[in-house]
Amino acid sequence: VQLQASGGGLVHTGGSLRLSCAASGRTFSSYAVGWFRQAPGKEREFVAAHRRSGDSPKYADSVKGRFTISRDNSKNTVSLQMNSLKPEDTAVYYCAAGSGIIITTMMRKMAYDYWGQGTQVTVSS
Secondary structure (H helix, E strand, O other): OEEEEEOOEEEEOOOOEEEEEEEEOOOHHHOEEEEEEEOOOOOOEEEEEEOOOOOOOEEOOOOOOOEEEEEEOOOOEEEEEEOOOOHHHOEEEEEEEEOOOOHHHOOOHHHOOEEOOOEEEEEEO
């Protein structure tokens, strides 16, 4: 599976951005998909994930109520709608996909097999 993330940019506090991740390769619908982010000098951290159709997505506490992950298996894409952005959301955002991921591991970056190249999100105060 190859992943290509896009949609990052520069926004002011309170603004919105929509990130997209296009997947190619194997059957996308069978994979769990997730978004992670990494700020300068910090570890890559979990943002949101969706295991499979019918499951509820999971979100980091810091983005709950502001971010929404969605997937379109017919187009092999996963999106992250980000609203009410804050300066602390500034980071490089990565999409990821993996197989065999269970609910208890979907927030762990080590569970994912495939990663996109990252897209920069900068929120100015």
